Amino acid sequence: MQVNDVVAYIQADRDRFVADLKEWLAIPSVSGDPAHDGDVRRSAEWLAGHLRKEGFPTVEVWETPGHPAVYAEWPAEDPDAPAVVVYGHHDVQPVEPLAEWDTEPFKPVEKGDRIIGRGASDDKGQVFFHTLGLRALLAASGRQAPPVTVKLLVEGEEESGSVHFADLLRARRDRLSCDAVVISDTTMWAADVPSMCTGMRGLTEAELTLRGPEGDLHSGSFGGAVPNTLQAMATMLAALHDAGGRVTLPGFYDDVVPLSDEERELFARLPFDEDEWLRTAGSSRAAHGEKGYTTLERIWARPTAEINGMWGGHTGPGGKTIVPREAHAKISFRLAAGQDPRTVQEQFRAWVAGHTPAGVEAEVHIPGGGVRPCFSPIGSPAVKAARRAMERAFGTEVLFTREGGSGPEADIADILDAPLIFVAVGLDGDRIHAPNEKVEIPLLLKGAEAAAYLWEELATALR
Amino acid sequence: MQVNDVVAYIQADRDRFVADLKEWLAIPSVSGDPAHDGDVRRSAEWLAGHLRKEGFPTVEVWETPGHPAVYAEWPAEDPDAPAVVVYGHHDVQPVEPLAEWDTEPFKPVEKGDRIIGRGASDDKGQVFFHTLGLRALLAASGRQAPPVTVKLLVEGEEESGSVHFADLLRARRDRLSCDAVVISDTTMWAADVPSMCTGMRGLTEAELTLRGPEGDLHSGSFGGAVPNTLQAMATMLAALHDAGGRVTLPGFYDDVVPLSDEERELFARLPFDEDEWLRTAGSSRAAHGEKGYTTLERIWARPTAEINGMWGGHTGPGGKTIVPREAHAKISFRLAAGQDPRTVQEQFRAWVAGHTPAGVEAEVHIPGGGVRPCFSPIGSPAVKAARRAMERAFGTEVLFTREGGSGPEADIADILDAPLIFVAVGLDGDRIHAPNEKVEIPLLLKGAEAAAYLWEELATALR
Structure with a gap:
């Protein structure tokens, strides 16, 4: 397989990819609003149909006591090949305040290199680049199946607290057995500074x-x-x-787990503007916190x-x-x-x-059991493989970040007993959870490219 | 004058004293309730009439922007004799919750040695013993006038914050010029432990x-x-x-002002039950506070x-x-x-x-100028004179207390530029500000006796 073949496939498929994504984005799958219960189901069924068309041999809608999840599996040819779960979600945030949207949130608009609409970045766009990436890989390599077994799991309750998700994982643990979990629901540092998240507090x-x-x-x-x-x-x-x-x-x-010297050095290379960050915090004053650590280290790793x-x-x-x-x-x-x-x-x-x-x-x-942190060491085989895939797609060094807050990720890692890899192309500027959410189409295509290389890299690294 | 003459006069006058006081207590002079504005005025006028009957040569009702005060003056025969202001108030607290009263608050009841009714102890009863004391002194000594000029000032807004009182003192400063101020609006330690307050925080x-x-x-x-x-x-x-x-x-x-060794020693002789005090505070735990001080010192003098x-x-x-x-x-x-x-x-x-x-x-x-503390050293001539008067009346050693909170007393001392003396016979158990307020008649009579001796003692001490 030539890199050029993957890139050429993705470029040739761009318009169909965007058209399909816009069709999905038009479904108002707001999981937190009971008035949209039917829309969340419609979103799941639309995705299931799409995945069947894309060629996944197994596609199922998994019921929960709340909103349904979608599961799709494409087994590797080699029965001993590793298996990888890809996690994303098909539900979206509410759209209020509606008056602050420049377009209608569920009439997605293509404007230059962007798609504007609720869910474009969080998380439908990021789920979507995986199917394009897998098709590009198969087309460019002439394979009939990926080099790892791909198990796509797209939940429908992430924006309303993933309340039934841990139970679903436990109930389906056998089907979901895997060697790594790819999380595609985070961000990169910047469009020109690709990065991977390696942990959440x-x-x-x-x-x-x-x-x-x-x-x-x-x-x-x-x-x-x-x-x-x-x-x-x-x-x-x-x-x-x-x-x-x-x-x-x-x-x-x-x-x-102490920060390694290598991770600190890589954090330090991120072009972080502390003054700008303080302005975002609504504070014109000096940064503050545990002695001996930078601001990024404090919010990500301490x-x-x-x-x-x-x-x-x-x-x-x-x-x-x-x-x-x-x-x-x-x-x-x-x-x-x-x-x-x-x-x-x-x-x-x-x-x-x-x-x-x-x-x-x-x-x-103490009102509950709390949320465990999650963490993937940057030197682990899975993270190194994913980084290589990202670097091949972006043609530049990929740096590392972490996140200060957390969702269900630690549950996924713990219940499935597999390391997490964060492969995502969202940006902090995508206005997720806010009016005028958007996604950068060139970054989705880079995500598809990285996803195409990822299965090869992981097949080698996890074997 | 023989002690026995004063005592005999007071005993002989007891029933008339009680009957007059009950007449005054029947006037609901609640200064904090505008519905009782007319009653506060009626209380002032009733008192003015009573003081005229008692023989005060000068009796005036002093208007303020709020409720009126009553002023009465009985000049000494000797124009060079000291002058003493006696402070009290004729307004009372509200009576709610009415359901918790066993009798009607403004239908005063004599029950054994007690009078039960709003204002019996705070402060009508304590104002009243001064007139009886002064008549007893004059009768027993055969004098036509007291040995000091007595200036009785009875305000009508103490229970609603004395809002116009400092202005009244300033406006009438010449009329109120004096060598000492007797405050009769506090309590003694116990019926069998007479004491004098010497300061308020x-x-x-x-x-x-x-x-x-x-x-x-x-x-x-x-x-x-x-x-x-x-x-x-x-x-x-x-x-x-x-x-x-x-x-x-x-x-x-x-x-x-540090506590003197003598004052600490006198405080320590008060029969203070710290466990009982902690129970009053709703706390079964150990006392707490500044190291090196007792509980009484902490709440009174620190x-x-x-x-x-x-x-x-x-x-x-x-x-x-x-x-x-x-x-x-x-x-x-x-x-x-x-x-x-x-x-x-x-x-x-x-x-x-x-x-x-x-x-x-x-x-x-900072919402205001605050309240100044007031303080009369126990070794000062005025306090020593008043203590002698109290000891003659009670026939036992008089101890000292202070109070942890404060009213307009510091203003009186500052504006009139005279030392304060606290001569009072209320008890902590009188339920002032609460349902079933009462006063002990024998203590009011002791107060009258102390007041009778007070003018002689002060005439000597302040000359």
Whole structure:
């Protein structure tokens, strides 16, 4: 197979690709709005039909208690070849505020090199480049089947919390058995700076309540001689970080996978404009955080403790000279690669028990199991193979990023027990979740090209 | 004059005294309720008429933009004799919740040694014992006039914030010129432990706002790399006290009049049950506060910083993983003898400026000038004279207390430029401001007796 053959196939197929994608984008598959339940199903059925036309030998619509997912499988010729699951989603975000759209969100418009419409980048466009890439690979190589077994799984509830997705993965684990999972639902650094995500932070949340006297007390009669719960809360939460910005829970960093020198060096080569980033944050002030780390390292690869909310005592207009009976705080921890939410929850409970001042009672409420972080080391065979595929498509070095927040990715890796590879061509400027969402057609075609090479690279790397 | 003559006069006059007081208590002079405006005026006029009958040569109703005050003067025979202002008030608290009264609040009931009704202790009963005391003194000594000029000032707005009282004092300063001010609006330690208050803490309040990013930020995208305003608030307010419970504003204690060894020793002799006090506070836990001081010293004679309210970020149900744009706190300082609210306000502003972390902007709002503390040293001639009068009446040693909160007393002392003496016979158990307010008739009669001796003692002490 010649690179030129893949590129030529993709170029020749461009208009049909765009026309098909626009047809899919016209289906308003808003999973969070019950009024669109029928549209989400129509989107799944449209995709299933499309995949059959594209030649997938197996195409199924998988029901869940919520919206359906689509599963398509194209087995490798060699029964011993590795298997790869490709993850994406066919549901989309709501479109409000509608008045801020320049075009109709579900009447996709081609304008120059862009398609404008809800779902163009997140995530229909990115699911779509895989089918084009697979056809290009088969056409250019003269094969009847890919060199790995491709298992495409396109869920219908990602934008409404993937509530039934982990159960679906567990129920279908045998069908989904694989050697790697390709996630195509993220972004690159920039159109001219291709990059791959290698990890996402996890999350765990807690609510802390401190109780003192049975009722609010008059500060004239009691002030200075009974504990003030808000003062206790301030004192406890001030001690949650040390002077270097590190979280003080004992053992908090024990399981964190340290950044390798190579990854730090590659992060540092990303053309990051810190001032511009601070403007995005609505802050004209200096960056801030754990000593010894850059801003990108802090938001991608280091864990945090954040106070999300705090309240107690008199919060209305005017003064009220009370010693407050209760204080409350909502706290969340972003977790870096290697950390487990359950472990951090236990560390927080132990820390509260050890830091509650005399005369105050503390109660910790933890509303769920949390979200595990996910992480693929840049030196792993799967990531290296995907990077080679991306570099062949983009003709330039591919750098690495991570993401500070997280979706169902850790569940996929854990339940399927396979490494994650993030191959995606979205941009931060695609306005996903916002009015006027768009996607760059040349980047989708580069994504298709990378996908074409990916199966060859993975067939070698994972064998 | 024989002690026995004073006592005999008072005993003989008891029934008339009680009958007159009940007539006054039947007037619902609730100054905080506009529906009772006419009743507050009727109360002033009833008192003026009563004082004329009691023989005061000068009795006037003094108008204010709000409720009227009553002024009565009985000049000493000797034009060079000292003058003493007696302060009290004729307005009362509202009676709600009415359902919790066992009798009707404005149909005063005599039950055993008690009178039950709104205002019985706070403050009509305590104003009233002065007239009985003065008549007893004159009758027992055969004098036509007291040995000091007595200037009785009974305001009508104490229970609604004394809003026009400072202006009234300034406008009438010449008429009110005096050598001491007797305040009869406080309590004794217990019926069998007579005591005198010697000071009240002052107060100043502040609201602190911290601002970070222009809006709440997603903690996945920004958490760990921009300042968290609630974390900044916790860190700042934790630093408001040191490990010994002392307030850390530089200079905060500089002006505090230290407790004398004698006063500490006298406080320590009060039969204080700390466990019982903690139960009153609704707290079964250990006492708390500035190291090196007892609970009574902490609430009476030491300044404090209290967080009265704090809020910011997400305070509703569920989680919201944000970095909050703003944090708010309401803080108040109880001020001990010697401190000036304006000075503490400037100390707080300077402290905030010096403690605001990088990347956060602080704004301090101070809603008023605050309330100055008041204080009468126990060794001063006026306090010693009043203590002798109290000891003669009660036949036992009189101890000292202070109060943790404050009313208009500091204004009286400052505007009239005279020392305060607290002569009062109310009890903490009188249920002032609550349903079933009562007063102990034997204590009112002891108050009258003390008042009778007071003018002689002060005539000597202040000359």
